[in-house]
Amino acid sequence: MLKNRLRRTACALAVWFLATVFGNAQETSPRPLAVLPKLAIDLPAKEVALGHKLFFDKRLSGDATLSCAMCHDPKKGWADGLPLSKGYPGTLYFRNTPTVMNTAHGKYLYWDGRLPAADLPTVVRDHIAEAHFLQADGRLVIERLRQVPEYEVEFKSVFGGEPTYGRILNATAAFVKSLRSQDVPFDKFLGGDDAAINDSAKSGLALFKGKAGCIRCHDGAMLTDGKFHSLGLTSNPDIFQTPLRHITFRRFFRTLGVPNYRALRQDVGCYCVSKDEKQREQFRTPTLREVSRTAPYMHDGQLATLEDVVEFYNAGGGPRATKDPLLKPLGLTEQEKTDLVEFLKTLSGKPIEFPEIKVPAYKLRKLGEN
Numbered sequence: 001m002l003k004n005r006l007r008r009t010a011c012a013l014a015v016w017f018l019a020t021v022f023g024n025a026q027e028t029s030p031r032p033l034a035v036l037p038k039l040a041i042d043l044p045a046k047e048v049a050l051g052h053k054l055f056f057d058k059r060l061s062g063d064a065t066l067s068c069a070m071c072h073d074p075k076k077g078w079a080d081g082l083p084l085s086k087g088y089p090g091t092l093y094f095r096n097t098p099t100v101m102n103t104a105h106g107k108y109l110y111w112d113g114r115l116p117a118a119d120l121p122t123v124v125r126d127h128i129a130e131a132h133f134l135q136a137d138g139r140l141v142i143e144r145l146r147q148v149p150e151y152e153v154e155f156k157s158v159f160g161g162e163p164t165y166g167r168i169l170n171a172t173a174a175f176v177k178s179l180r181s182q183d184v185p186f187d188k189f190l191g192g193d194d195a196a197i198n199d200s201a202k203s204g205l206a207l208f209k210g211k212a213g214c215i216r217c218h219d220g221a222m223l224t225d226g227k228f229h230s231l232g233l234t235s236n237p238d239i240f241q242t243p244l245r246h247i248t249f250r251r252f253f254r255t256l257g258v259p260n261y262r263a264l265r266q267d268v269g270c271y272c273v274s275k276d277e278k279q280r281e282q283f284r285t286p287t288l289r290e291v292s293r294t295a296p297y298m299h300d301g302q303l304a305t306l307e308d309v310v311e312f313y314n315a316g317g318g319p320r321a322t323k324d325p326l327l328k329p330l331g332l333t334e335q336e337k338t339d340l341v342e343f344l345k346t347l348s349g350k351p352i353e354f355p356e357i358k359v360p361a362y363k364l365r366k367l368g369e370n
């Protein structure tokens with residue numbers, strides 16, 4: 001009896017000890033904000049140039065009417081400016097389109113973090129194949145590209161052979177990787193140029209790290225902890241009022257094996273990947289780099305401006321029970337709200353501009369000639 005009790009006490013102590021150590025480990029203090037890191041390896045320029053064409057080429061979609069760039073538009077911060085993505089023709093998607101800039105430095109991609117940023121070619125493959133994005137059969141895409149003599153030459157020069165699915169994915173991923181912020185005022189400020197951001201932004205930075213507590217989730221060089229949280233948001237009603245969106249929503253969660261998917265009235269977030277109840281309605285903390293260009297905000301685009309986002313946090317977040325306990329009303333003054341927005345604006349660099357890309361045309365293939 002006594003032995004058993006001792007054993008139980010010892011067990012309880014061990015559990016308590018582990019919980020304390022593990023618990024503390026989870027509550028590590030935020031990492032300091034830092035400049036955008038360099039890429040680990042230099043990207044081959046010829047592969048990037050090929051990927052650039054593919055990114056703008058509608059042949060990558062099933063009905064050849066949609067390119068990557070039509071949803072990730074360089075003029076709209078490499079996003080689309082819409083609350084919810086339009087999806088493949090005949091569908092409508094139920095989440096907001098993120099920018100593809102700086103994705104090489106992310107940890108998880110997609111709002112629910114279902115793919116790792118380290119594997120961009122897989123993200124491209126997922127996009128090409130998915131019914132709500134490009135809905136194309138890889139074999140068809142390869143055949144189309146093989147009918148374009150210019151591509152034949154270019155693939156040969158980059159990869160030493162003809163277009164294959166793997167090469168298409170790698171080249172497109174290389175282009176995406178090359179899209180990184182440049183000339184960012186905040187990075188210049190961190191580098192010692194005190195005049196790179198104005199006084200209001202400097203006050204905003206202090207609030208970001210202090211009173212407003214943003215840095216507890218948006219930390220490090222990418223201004224994200226790489227983790228998942230719920231901000232307590234109720235879903236954008238458009239998802240359930242627009243049948244085509246609702247169909248995509250249901251099909252998506254059904255495919256991922258989410259129980260009771262028909263009755264859902266909330267995006268379950270990364271629960272759809274982990275099936276861990278604690279992660280219900282949690283989304284990955286997005287990077288704040290380029291954020292002033294990628295309105296509207298949040299996974300379902302329900303907040304129209306940065307002012308709305310700050311107002312939302314100031315009120316202590318949304319009403320859902322899943323809300324992260326870190327979110328509390330902030331009591332910011334009007335000036336403080338302005339300063340915070342001013343700081344967020346310093347995270348966008350010079351727009352990446354290219355001359356209009358010319359996608360090569362089909363040409364009749366002649367045996368032995370091209």
Ligand code: HEC
Nearest residue numbers: 067068071085087088095096097098103109110111127133
């Ligand atoms: C129909 C619109 C649409 C098209 C076309 C499209 N995307 Fe996307 N893209 C999205 C949406 C929406 C998401 C977010 C999906 C989610 O979180 O569920 C996304 C996410 C991404 C991401 C991850 C970004 C992040 O931070 O999570 C990358 C990278 C990306 N797309 C690249 C591409 C490439 C490359 C192509 C072309 C092969 C492409 N996209 C075509 C809408 C589109």
Ligand code: HEC
Nearest residue numbers: 212213214217229283284285286297298299309313324326
């Ligand atoms: C508890 C962690 C947490 C805290 C604290 C936090 N955020 Fe966030 N932030 C997130 C998550 C998670 C999202 C995405 C949520 C979603 O889409 O449902 C997000 C989204 C955002 C977005 C939208 C980005 C986009 O691309 O749509 C902005 C802007 C933002 N946060 C700024 C801030 C500011 C400013 C503060 C401080 C006032 C702050 N955050 C505090 C976790 C946090």
